[in-house]
Amino acid sequence: MLVSRKNFVFQKLVNTLLEHIIKNYKVDDSLPSDVVLANQFSVSRTTVRKAVEYLEELDILVKSGATKTLIAMPNSEHFFDVSKQSKPKEKLVEEYFLTLIQHGKLKPGDKFSELELARQSDTSTVAVREFLIRFSRFGLIEKNPRSQWKMKKFDEAFVDQLYEIRHLFEMHSLSNFIQLPEDSEYWQQLNDLFIEHKNLSLKMETCYDDFPRLDQKLHGLLQRAHPNQFVNEFYDIISFVFHYHYQWDRSAERERNTLAVQEHLDFIGKMLMKDYRGAAVALERHLNTAKQSLKDTAML
Amino acid sequence: MLVSRKNFVFQKLVNTLLEHIIKNYKVDDSLPSDVVLANQFSVSRTTVRKAVEYLEELDILVKSGATKTLIAMPNSEHFFDVSKQSKPKEKLVEEYFLTLIQHGKLKPGDKFSELELARQSDTSTVAVREFLIRFSRFGLIEKNPRSQWKMKKFDEAFVDQLYEIRHLFEMHSLSNFIQLPEDSEYWQQLNDLFIEHKNLSLKMETCYDDFPRLDQKLHGLLQRAHPNQFVNEFYDIISFVFHYHYQWDRSAERERNTLAVQEHLDFIGKMLMKDYRGAAVALERHLNTAKQSLKDTAML
DNA sequence: TTGCTGTATTTTATAAATAAAAAACAGTTG
DNA sequence: CAACTGTTTTTTATTTATAAAATACAGCAA
Numbered sequence: 001m002l003v004s005r006k007n008f009v010f011q012k013l014v015n016t017l018l019e020h021i022i023k024n025y026k027v028d029d030s031l032p033s034d035v036v037l038a039n040q041f042s043v044s045r046t047t048v049r050k051a052v053e054y055l056e057e058l059d060i061l062v063k064s065g066a067t068k069t070l071i072a073m074p075n076s077e078h079f080f081d082v083s084k085q086s087k088p089k090e091k092l093v094e095e096y097f098l099t100l101i102q103h104g105k106l107k108p109g110d111k112f113s114e115l116e117l118a119r120q121s122d123t124s125t126v127a128v129r130e131f132l133i134r135f136s137r138f139g140l141i142e143k144n145p146r147s148q149w150k151m152k153k154f155d156e157a158f159v160d161q162l163y164e165i166r167h168l169f170e171m172h173s174l175s176n177f178i179q180l181p182e183d184s185e186y187w188q189q190l191n192d193l194f195i196e197h198k199n200l201s202l203k204m205e206t207c208y209d210d211f212p213r214l215d216q217k218l219h220g221l222l223q224r225a226h227p228n229q230f231v232n233e234f235y236d237i238i239s240f241v242f243h244y245h246y247q248w249d250r251s252a253e254r255e256r257n258t259l260a261v262q263e264h265l266d267f268i269g270k271m272l273m274k275d276y277r278g279a280a281v282a283l284e285r286h287l288n289t290a291k292q293s294l295k296d297t298a299m300l
Numbered sequence: 301m302l303v304s305r306k307n308f309v310f311q312k313l314v315n316t317l318l319e320h321i322i323k324n325y326k327v328d329d330s331l332p333s334d335v336v337l338a339n340q341f342s343v344s345r346t347t348v349r350k351a352v353e354y355l356e357e358l359d360i361l362v363k364s365g366a367t368k369t370l371i372a373m374p375n376s377e378h379f380f381d382v383s384k385q386s387k388p389k390e391k392l393v394e395e396y397f398l399t400l401i402q403h404g405k406l407k408p409g410d411k412f413s414e415l416e417l418a419r420q421s422d423t424s425t426v427a428v429r430e431f432l433i434r435f436s437r438f439g440l441i442e443k444n445p446r447s448q449w450k451m452k453k454f455d456e457a458f459v460d461q462l463y464e465i466r467h468l469f470e471m472h473s474l475s476n477f478i479q480l481p482e483d484s485e486y487w488q489q490l491n492d493l494f495i496e497h498k499n500l501s502l503k504m505e506t507c508y509d510d511f512p513r514l515d516q517k518l519h520g521l522l523q524r525a526h527p528n529q530f531v532n533e534f535y536d537i538i539s540f541v542f543h544y545h546y547q548w549d550r551s552a553e554r555e556r557n558t559l560a561v562q563e564h565l566d567f568i569g570k571m572l573m574k575d576y577r578g579a580a581v582a583l584e585r586h587l588n589t590a591k592q593s594l595k596d597t598a599m600l
Numbered sequence: 601t602t603g604c605t606g607t608a609t610t611t612t613a614t615a616a617a618t619a620a621a622a623a624a625c626a627g628t629t630g
Numbered sequence: 631c632a633a634c635t636g637t638t639t640t641t642t643a644t645t646t647a648t649a650a651a652a653t654a655c656a657g658c659a660a
Contacts, residue, residue, distance in 0.1 A: 044652040161528045228461045344622040
């Protein structure tokens with residue numbers, strides 16, 4: 001099972017090179033130098049050379065000194081079958097791990113082993129380890145040396161602290177947004193978003209699961225208007241925790257989202273009317289609802 | 301050079317066990333069961349067994365079935381020499397890496413290799429890798445697959461965003477502190493801290509490098525009064541970045557700290573007088589000074 | 601010079617092997 | 631049956647080996 005040690009970068013380069021040739025060259029044309037190709041496709045020259053060598057073997061081009069002359073157009077046979085190539089390790093682990101969580105196989109307090117994860121997700125322990133270290137910044141898992149990883153229990157203090165920061169950040173974003181000049185493009189975008197919310201609220205019966213997208217969009221807009229990498233990173237945590245807990249309790253999802261859309265509408269509406277105080281109150285109410293509903297779900 | 305693969309946990313347990321015996325037992329006493337010992341010293345029973353076996357070899361105790369009888373008191377010869385045991389890998393890497401940074405060997409924009417770091421710090425690439433991943437949450441390093449790590453360049457936007465959050469958090473901490481009941485112990489602690497600042501300000505000529513400790517203490521106090529893990533983590537970043545940049549420019553350190561102490565005094569003083577507005581203004585001023593001085597140093 | 605090729609060296613990613621430690625299992629005894 | 635011991639199985643930590651890719655070096659030609 002040496003699949004993962006295969007020369008991915010090489011194969012991918014060959015494929016892009018073939019495509020590139022088909023699109024931009026014809027027989028008898030000559031290709032740019034190694035260095036140019038390496039820069040163009042963001043790989044090292046070593047890889048370019050190997051790929052060119054390979055194309056020579058395929059009788060697609062001939063190389064003599066500095067010139068690479070195209071002698072035949074590539075066809076579909078020449079491409080590497082990339083479909084069977086599994087995704088990047090990191091993605092594999094992540095997907096598998098999140099699936100476990102979403103299916104409730106890993107609940108707060110549970111322990112799990114790196115080795116097991118590696119086997120199940122068809123990756124190496126190293127990949128697993130690196131993912132878990134990265135993931136641990138969400139504050140949902142922890143480990144002691146020589147001992148297994150453990151899902152942290154999710155106590156009320158955690159939720160309170162999380163929402164305390166969220167409150168702080170969103171109020172801050174709000175106050176920044178309000179100060180945007182009248183002719184800023186973001187006001188238009190906010191208006192569009194208001195309409196999107198309005199539309200969704202009309203067909204809430206069927207499309208209630210479309211809300212998270214809008215929620216994401218609203219946050220994205222506020223972030224673009226006044227970017228801050230720390231706020232952004234924090235929001236990753238928020239939205240993960242959010243998913244983490246709602247994934248296995250969809251019971252009240254429609255009601256939850258219906259309410260949330262209404263609160264968003266209220267909030268955005270007040271903003272559009274430049275009613276800062278009103279918007280702040282609406283936001284406050286929204287955050288409180290969200291916090292409470294998270295608690296209700298998580299602390300059963 | 302198999303040093304690092306040695307049985308650290310085992311040796312440490314033997315030593316603590318010997319100490320424990322000297323302190324609490326005498327010849328002919330019998331020791332508790334494996335399980336009890338394992339729990340008491342937070343190791344697995346496997347390790348306890350190996351340690352007990354080892355003590356038997358040393359003729360310190362005899363085991364027959366369930367009873368472990370002490371037959372001789374341990375002496376200093378029996379202890380493992382723990383001094384030659386290098387610290388935990390993680391610490392080693394961390395120290396070496398931070399030293400590099402502090403000596404200006406790694407400046408923004410520089411690249412460095414895991415292998416090199418592993419060699420220099422006398423650890424494995426795995427340990428290095430794990431440290432770097434963990435460290436990357438500070439946002440000071442980054443890497444692309446198959447490529448080396450790189451010190452991020454430290455632009456003005458980063459400082460602005462950092463201080464934007466700091467501003468938000470510290471104002472929040474302030475407003476929380478002000479709301480503490482009159483008889484809260486924290487007011488007393490704040491008062492003590494005020495006096496400490498006052499004392500330091502008198503001998504600033506010589507003890508100016510004592511300021512960071514007080515700064516840390518002030519933050520610690522605010523955090524204890526109203527704990528929030530996210531704020532805390534963020535402050536780690538702040539203080540790291542702070543060190544990262546001042547370490548190689550101590551030129552104006554005394555003036556910087558003298559000013560900072562004055563600003564702290566102003567700030568704490570206003571708090572003690574319950575002058576919320578005044579304290580907020582003082583804090584604002586302090587943060588601006590800090591930000592500006594960081595920029596002056598970092599953006600040379 | 602500059603920009604290229606060919607070759608050699610380094611480094612990262614990955615696998616496989618193994619020691620140390622933890623955890624699970626199976627009896628035994630009071 | 632509860633608590634223990636002796637034994638076996640798993641798991642983590644660490645090292646070593648190697649393929650893939652990136653980088654550095656040396657020399658050549660315009």
